[in-house]
Amino acid sequence: GEDVEQSLFLSVREGDSSVINCTYTDSSSTYLYWYKQEPGAGLQLLTYIFSNMDMKQDQRLTVLLNKKDKHLSLRIADTQTGDSAIYFCAEHASGGSYIPTFGRGTSLIVHP
Amino acid sequence: NAGVTQTPKFQVLKTGQSMTLQCAQDMNHNSMYWYRQDPGMGLRLIYYSASEGTTDKGEVPNGYNVSRLNKREFSLRLESAAPSQTSVYFCASTELAGGHEQFFGPGTRLTVL
Numbered sequence: 001g002e003d004v005e006q007s008l009f010l011s012v013r014e015g016d017s018s019v020i021n022c023t024y025t026d027s028s029s030t031y032l033y034w035y036k037q038e039p040g041a042g043l044q045l046l047t048y049i050f051s052n053m054d055m056k057q058d059q060r061l062t063v064l065l066n067k068k069d070k071h072l073s074l075r076i077a078d079t080q081t082g083d084s085a086i087y088f089c090a091e092h093a094s095g096g097s098y099i100p101t102f103g104r105g106t107s108l109i110v111h112p
Numbered sequence: 113n114a115g116v117t118q119t120p121k122f123q124v125l126k127t128g129q130s131m132t133l134q135c136a137q138d139m140n141h142n143s144m145y146w147y148r149q150d151p152g153m154g155l156r157l158i159y160y161s162a163s164e165g166t167t168d169k170g171e172v173p174n175g176y177n178v179s180r181l182n183k184r185e186f187s188l189r190l191e192s193a194a195p196s197q198t199s200v201y202f203c204a205s206t207e208l209a210g211g212h213e214q215f216f217g218p219g220t221r222l223t224v225l
Contacts, residue, residue, distance in 0.1 A: 008152065031212055042116070042202050042216030043155075088154065097162045098143055098208055099170070104154035 004103035006089050011109045018076040020106045022089030025070065029091040032065060033100065034074045037086040046074075046087070076108075084110045113138050116217035118203050124223045125193045133188040133220050135203030143206045144186035145214070146170075146178060148199040155202070161186055193224045 003025045012018045024032070030051050035043040049056045049063045049072075056063045062075040072091075076083055089103040116137045125131055137144065146158040147170075157170030159178040167178050175197060177189045186205075190197060203217040 033213075035214075040219075042204075042218050043214070044216065045213045048213070092212060097160070097168070098206055098212060099157065099160060100212075100214065102155045104152060 004089055004091055004101050006087075006103035006106045008104065009107050009109070011111065012079050013111050014079060014081055016079055018079045018083070018108055018110075020074045020076075020087050020089075020108065022072040022074075022103055023070055024072065024089070024091045024101075026091060026093055026101070027070065028093040029070075030094040031092045031100075032063075032072050033088075033090040033092075034061075034063065034072075035088040035090060035102075037088065037105070039085070043088060079108075079110050081110045081112060084108055115139065116203055116205055116215050118201075118217035118220050120220060121218065122221045124225065125190075126225050127194060129193050130189070130191050131193065131222075132190075133201055133203075133222075134185070135187065135217060136185045137203075137205040137215070138184065139205060139207065139215065140183070141205035141207040141215070142183070143208070144180065145204040145206075146176075146186070146188045147202045147204065148172065149202060149219075150199050158188065158201075190222075193222075195224045198222060198224045 033048040034046045036046045060077045086105040090100040092100040119134045145160045147155040161180040164183045201220045204214045
């Protein structure tokens with residue numbers, strides 16, 4: 001079945017850029033998502049990208065998609081301590097019931 | 113709009129006890145989901161309901177039952193709780209026409225002793 005892989009931890013210094021990486025196996029993935037989970041809370045959609053796009057930018061966030069390598073990344077510029085959270089990559093192929101596949105999540109720790 | 117609400121927020125059970133986790137959404141979404149989250153395991157789908165009147169098993173359905181009471185409410189029942197069901201449970205909903213974003217509740221933290 002489909003699989004989504006992420007590294008489990010990332011540690012950065014405040015003010016640096018963070019890059020969180022994700023690989024997926026389903027070549028028919030149509031939608032790719034980044035969700036953020038703050039401590040003690042549920043997941044919240046951060047951004048998403050359609051498979052016909054290579055890049056999407058939204059303020060401090062840049063999403064890059066390499067369809068050939070099935071690689072998705074999330075770059076956070078000028079990382080702040082408030083960005084400390086778990087970031088989940090998810091994918092879904094259109095058609096059928098909507099059941100996205102989630103990665104295990106990357107814990108981002110931002111040091112002052 | 114409250115979004116997705118879950119009750120209770122915390123629960124401690126003894127092995128063999130039963131309980132029902134409640135979930136409601138006020139966004140008129142068709143699809144609803146129950147996930148469990150365990151450390152290092154990410155989110156695992158327990159059951160989902162694509163629309164009112166239908167429910168289907170997800171990746172880890174054993175030990176759970178669900179009821180889609182109406183379009184708003186989707187409950188998860190543990191008939192005989194086991195320590196392996198200690199987890200954080202999240203309910204989510206989505207409306208396909210709206211771009212496929214899933215909206216998550218705040219979670220229920222369940223401990224089974």
